[in-house]
Amino acid sequence: MIKLSQIEKVYTTKTIETLALNNINLDIMKGEFVSIMGPSGCGKSTLLNIMGLLDDPSTGQVEINGESFARFSDKQLAKFRNNTIGFIFQSYHLINDLSVIDNVELPLLYRNVSSSERRKLASEALEKVGLANRMKHFPSQLSGGQKQRVAIARAIVGRPQIILADEPTGNLDSVMGNEVMDILLKLNEQEDTTIVMVTHDESMAQKTHRLIRLFDGSQVN
Amino acid sequence: MLINYIKVALAVLGRNRFFTFVSLFGISLTLAVLIIVSAFLNQFLHSSYPNFKKDRILMIQNVGVQNENQRSSSAASFYLYKNHIKKLKTPEIIGVISYGQQRNVFIGNQKLQLYERLSDANFFEIMDFDFIEGKAYDKGHIERNELVAVITKSLAEDYFGTAKGNIGKPIQIEQTSYKVIGVVRDAPSYNSLAYADILLPYSVSKRNLTKHEITGPFIPLLLAKNKEHKKAIKAEAKAIVNQVAFPPDAWYEEMSLDVGTNTEFLAKALVNPRGEMNESELNKLYAIIFGAMILFMLLPTLNLINLNSGRIVERASEIGVRKAFGATSSTLAFQFVIENIIITFIGGVIGLLLAFGVLKTIEASRYIPHGEFPIDFSVFAYGIFLCFLFGILSGVVPALRMSKMSIVSAIKKA
């Protein structure tokens, strides 16, 4: 499903080059729930961004569903992300100026979906995360856990095959964290969605199928 | 999609009152000034009561006589009008109006200054005066040399103390008494063809109208059917130059004249006061006006660009998320421009209200006598056009900057 071969990422400033990722090779199967762990600054988020086609690797190749993206334009990339990948961020990144349902509809906005269809899909997604009663609220009126559940609803509303989650429980206490984790697990089981999750939390990581550890930009086993 | 943009635009407005005030202040005042200016220009250049056919009325002006050393020019003499211009075949209607003269009228010890003009009967067919009572003089009045007058409502009020029931009353100007046969609504003072307090048949003139001369105080008016027709009239009228016989003792050997609409003459006076009239002045004038408006918009636009650009960071998270979920850079740029246009339109509505208030105040102040500055359809349409222009100009730069932001840094920053 996701295949990374010999990925390197170098950040260059005027004076120094920092190697953020070093020779990463990964093969993630369809339906797998993979977690990535490692200390701060080891390159976890960078790896996730590269998988999500948000960032380019310096060298190496990313393949998703057998496609490689070296020649993709901004437009093609945007379309591919929209159809195939859903994102969840540590700090939720909800748009504060939009209501919960409008936030969830966002990915559908960039597809040709009628507004009634959007509304329907978005409410279904919110039901799945148990927030059907909060549709008209604004993000500022929600707790952290609720915000993250909205973010999950937003990630799944377009029925992507892959969900990339960057520390989804990082800002939450353990009760809320577990709620969020349960939703992700259920999603993986019932809908066969491939999930890659970056986490700091060993107990969360243990619940996933596979654990990848990064240290200083390299894979350790 | 659009509803979504509007929601976000309104939310952005509500988020920071100070910025909203600064943006809307700049936008609304800029647009108000431009709408006021265009309401003025619409009156001066396009049409104002009572010459609503302004674009179809051709006038003969700049009648000049010259020899090698000297040149003198003014309007037409009555001789020229009667013997040559009146005989033109192409125009639909041919009429004449004189330059005005200031007259003093005394009511007891009170002095009243009037602006008096002479015209023929056709003048009232070319102009669309609103008659409050009575009617205009006709050919019969002129043939019978009758001392009759058409006066304005404000003169009626000043002289008789009432706007109604003045038909048949005498009005004494210097040594002559005229009978009022019509009262019209006042034309605005900037309407150079129709502004007058009192209109008299040309037959009452103290001048010797039959005198053989070329230049004089009369402005012949030629009504055209349409644009094509105007060209034909111009050609025929210009050919007069070669047919006119000069008086035997004349010092001049040549004559010239210009034919054009009032607007064309105005444009010539502003753009090309000394040179010869050609057909390009009006376009030049429009270009200058448009250029000046753009220049005027430059600073407020820059200001808005700077304000909007400064606030990109506030929206980094939104940009990052939208991109991650499939928005392309161009979709985003489009969104931000649309947002800006929406904000501009809100400012435009405020600007329109402001402009309306200012124009009404100017009308009420009577600073420009009998001026009327309605925001009619063309001014309104122009205002909408300006909103678009302003919104796009001030929105594109920040929108491009926003949409170019890389996703990773956008997400990280928030």
Added chain:
Amino acid sequence: MIKHIFLMIWNQKGRNIGLLLEIFFSFIVLFAVSTYIIYQYNIYHQNLGFNYENIWMLQMDARESNAKEIAQTKDQIARYLKQQTEIQSFSYSSNNMPYGSSTSMTVLNHNGKETNPDYFQVEPSFLETFQLELMEGRWLKEDDKAANAIPIVINSELKKELFEDEDVINLELLDDEGNTEFKIVGILDQFKFQGEFSPARAGFFRLMPDSLNYPGSMMLKIQPNAGAAFEAKMMKQLNKMAGNWSFNISYMEESRKSRLRETQVPIIVLMTICGFLLFNVALGLFGILWSNINKRKAEIGIRRAMGATKNGLNWQFIGEMMMICTFSLVLSTFFAIQLPLLKVFSGPPFFISVWIYFLAIFVSILIIYGIVLICSYFPSRQAAQLHPAVALHEE
């Protein structure tokens, strides 16, 4: 410190370019408007050269064009006017009189130099009617009509243009064919007949010949208390004496008001628009600074933590703005200063002196600095007041 501020600006040059442009154009607008206003103000304050108070201007038009008949009627009118106690003084004149719309010009040559002065035809009483200020020589008198070379009184502008430092009293001027035409008998200061806002022009006065075949105009200096009643009485009498002449009377003080308005209204409109633009820019600067400082809260916290004082920080932010402003002003002054250096519009018909440009540049710089200082002071102070811990926490 200055170097440090410079570095801060340089590192954000992308962001500052907008500010730079905004200040640049504000300066250009301000410069143009202040040049125009200083120019007009300067002209306004030049000596007008005559007194317009209580003057009525009577324009006359006759149907006949017989010089002899006209002269007779004029004499008759003059005799009548002399008897009126309401009239202090009066003079027949040509039609190109103060605040009117007529002009008459001619060509004068002297020693190969040529100029186009206005020329005014008047009567000896004209000096008293308008209270003109004679500087040298004498005014015109009745027996000048018999003189061979026509005696004229020139104004100081004509003296400057055509004769410079020459002694011109009793100087004779020749026409194209080399015959003596005029003789200068006196010099007046000015006669700005087009009004306060028109630049001083060369001009000269001569007596009105009796042989004119049109009546021209009449200037009447009347007693301050004479009103419409007297006007009505006089007009009635005039119409009786000259049945087929037409008369048109206007009060010079009113003509002056409407003439002044022609320049004052554009000045007021320009100042309003300029004021609005500057206010807009000021609010904009204020807003931009505010958001800049909000973005830099962490920086503020660190600086405070490292020992910067509130005052020091305040001045640093103001300093940054002032430096951007200075860059912009240097750039725009470079463009503006080309006008005085190249003497643009310094010749006819505008005669904008170099000092006007320099004063306008100075005034514009002062105003821009003032606006920037005010707009940067408040946001900067607010930023400096931030508690370091709060500032750092925000990141």
